[in-house]
Amino acid sequence: MPEPREATFTLDAVGKSYPGVVAVSDVTLSGYAGEVLAICGANGAGKSTLTKLLAGQERPTTGRVIIHGHDGEITTPSAALDAGVLLMHQEPVIIESFSVQENVWLNSISCAGRRKPWHIVRDRDRTDRARAALDTVGMRDVDLDSPAEGLAPGPRQMVALSRSQLLDHRILLLDETTASTTEEHFKDVEELVRKERDAGVTIVFVSHRMHEVFALADRIAVMRNGTLVDIVDKDATTPDEIMTLMIGEAVMALEPPQPVAADATALLEVRGVSSGSATDVSFSVHEGEIVGIYGLVGSGRSSLARSLSGHQRRHTGTVLVRGRRIHPRSPQAALREGIVYLSEDRSREGFVRDFDNAGNLTLGTLGKFSVGGVMNLRAERHRVTQLISEYGIKGGSESLTGSLSGGNQQKVCIAKALESDPDVVVLDEPTKGIDVGARLNIYQIVRRLAAQGKAIVVVTSEAEEALSLCSRVIVLRDGVIAGEFTSQTSSTDDLTRTALGGEVQ
Numbered sequence: 001m002p003e004p005r006e007a008t009f010t011l012d013a014v015g016k017s018y019p020g021v022v023a024v025s026d027v028t029l030s031g032y033a034g035e036v037l038a039i040c041g042a043n044g045a046g047k048s049t050l051t052k053l054l055a056g057q058e059r060p061t062t063g064r065v066i067i068h069g070h071d072g073e074i075t076t077p078s079a080a081l082d083a084g085v086l087l088m089h090q091e092p093v094i095i096e097s098f099s100v101q102e103n104v105w106l107n108s109i110s111c112a113g114r115r116k117p118w119h120i121v122r123d124r125d126r127t128d129r130a131r132a133a134l135d136t137v138g139m140r141d142v143d144l145d146s147p148a149e150g151l152a153p154g155p156r157q158m159v160a161l162s163r164s165q166l167l168d169h170r171i172l173l174l175d176e177t178t179a180s181t182t183e184e185h186f187k188d189v190e191e192l193v194r195k196e197r198d199a200g201v202t203i204v205f206v207s208h209r210m211h212e213v214f215a216l217a218d219r220i221a222v223m224r225n226g227t228l229v230d231i232v233d234k235d236a237t238t239p240d241e242i243m244t245l246m247i248g249e250a251v252m253a254l255e256p257p258q259p260v261a262a263d264a265t266a267l268l269e270v271r272g273v274s275s276g277s278a279t280d281v282s283f284s285v286h287e288g289e290i291v292g293i294y295g296l297v298g299s300g301r302s303s304l305a306r307s308l309s310g311h312q313r314r315h316t317g318t319v320l321v322r323g324r325r326i327h328p329r330s331p332q333a334a335l336r337e338g339i340v341y342l343s344e345d346r347s348r349e350g351f352v353r354d355f356d357n358a359g360n361l362t363l364g365t366l367g368k369f370s371v372g373g374v375m376n377l378r379a380e381r382h383r384v385t386q387l388i389s390e391y392g393i394k395g396g397s398e399s400l401t402g403s404l405s406g407g408n409q410q411k412v413c414i415a416k417a418l419e420s421d422p423d424v425v426v427l428d429e430p431t432k433g434i435d436v437g438a439r440l441n442i443y444q445i446v447r448r449l450a451a452q453g454k455a456i457v458v459v460t461s462e463a464e465e466a467l468s469l470c471s472r473v474i475v476l477r478d479g480v481i482a483g484e485f486t487s488q489t490s491s492t493d494d495l496t497r498t499a500l501g502g503e504v505q
Helices: 047-054 077-082 100-104 123-136 153-166 183-198 210-216 239-247 301-308 331-336 346-350 357-361 363-369 377-390 406-418 436-451 463-469 492-500
Strands: 007-018 021-032 036-040 062-067 085-088 171-175 202-206 219-224 227-233 266-275 278-286 290-295 316-321 324-326 339-342 424-428 455-460 472-477 480-486
Touching: 007 047, 021 047, 021 062, 021 202, 021 227, 036 047, 036 210, 036 239, 047 085, 047 171, 047 202, 077 085, 085 153, 100 123, 100 153, 123 153, 123 183, 153 183, 171 183, 183 202, 183 210, 202 210, 210 239, 219 239, 227 239, 239 436, 266 301, 266 455, 278 301, 278 316, 278 455, 278 472, 278 480, 290 301, 290 436, 290 463, 290 492, 301 339, 301 424, 301 455, 331 339, 339 406, 346 406, 357 363, 357 377, 357 406, 363 377, 363 406, 406 424, 406 436, 436 455, 436 463, 455 463, 463 492, 472 492, 480 492
Parallel strands: 036 202, 036 219, 085 171, 171 202, 290 455, 290 472, 339 424, 424 455
Antiparallel strands: 007 021, 007 062, 219 227, 266 278, 266 316, 316 324, 472 480
16 A cells, blocks of 8 residues: 655635635645645636635635644744745745845845844855855856846746745745746756655645646646636646646647748848847748747847837847838837837736726827827727727726736737737737636737738747747747748747757757
């Protein structure tokens, strides 16, 4: 008989309700020492609520949260940390005015319990331990004294994750902590998780990315509409089966789009553009075509995208839209020239967090609803209602965009951008942090835009996404084009080998 496993936590018939909303209903689930338990589900399924209950950030309405080996209830984050429960959030808590090193130590700057106050940790010891923690998550070359405000989304998340190496814990909760990271950063997360599991830690891994779940998990718990649908061994199921459990219906894979006609009009022409880490890049995108820009961190993919839209200075090169040379020096100028850009960091650059859906959806087109400086609120609300319906946005016109799920926030960003009726749409990591159902919705929106004759550029760090969404994929490596592939005749291996500098088989 197999040896009995040591349970580290148990959710005993746990439920959590808010006014008018049942977030979690009657969930019973245990985690065991030395295992990775993945929790999957669509946005709103209750995944994050479960991690908050375990971490003491929320108290259950019904049932009990039991941390084995710890006396007393888990009612606060401090109580959870004292019980050995450590939560890493999807949105990293980073103080931008602090240095990278100070941010690594952020959770340890406390006199409570066993944590040392900052002022009694010796400078050398502090630096050595911060460097070791960052090495664990692949941040070996970062400058410890540089301000954190200069970090991109992926490195920000890795800095936050490095804090786990400075705090004692038996249970590590990773709540969508890979949502803003790239494929190469995931390798570092994978190494960290395996190290923790080998040390006997229980890892609860919440993710939308099926390849990550199947790379790490021992068991998979599937949530839907606040209830626990099933718990399965990773080796006894498939990604398609898990996605079907998540959304309640079979997920149909998208076939790569057909190449555009040879005589199609080139809407966007990029000739010898250099900007940031991108150097001498040339390509074109035709009417109704979706072209992917794929590459690893530092390849220049985002620098290129931002230079097209006036978000970043272009050093050399020429950009033409419908044959007309343009040189926008701001996003507003690019919009007037027919180019719109959606940032990979939607929470900071995609919408105003304190605005409701109406305020965000019409932010770029207020002139359509004003006469002599006076807003026609009835016309604005009517258009907002149309957009919410057209893009399948959950939440009314008065719902705060910041309170929506990641997928719905992205739909708001896309709808807002497209209200200006651009010729060229540049999407930087359009499905980052979005579950499978919302991801398919975004793909359908992009396909619809192409069918309307728009030229679409999709910047992505996911090879699978590039091949399933785009008809052509351009691979950048070290700032230059390393290869170009047709999706219908290429594989993810072709893209990743080219991005890494290997030979295509």
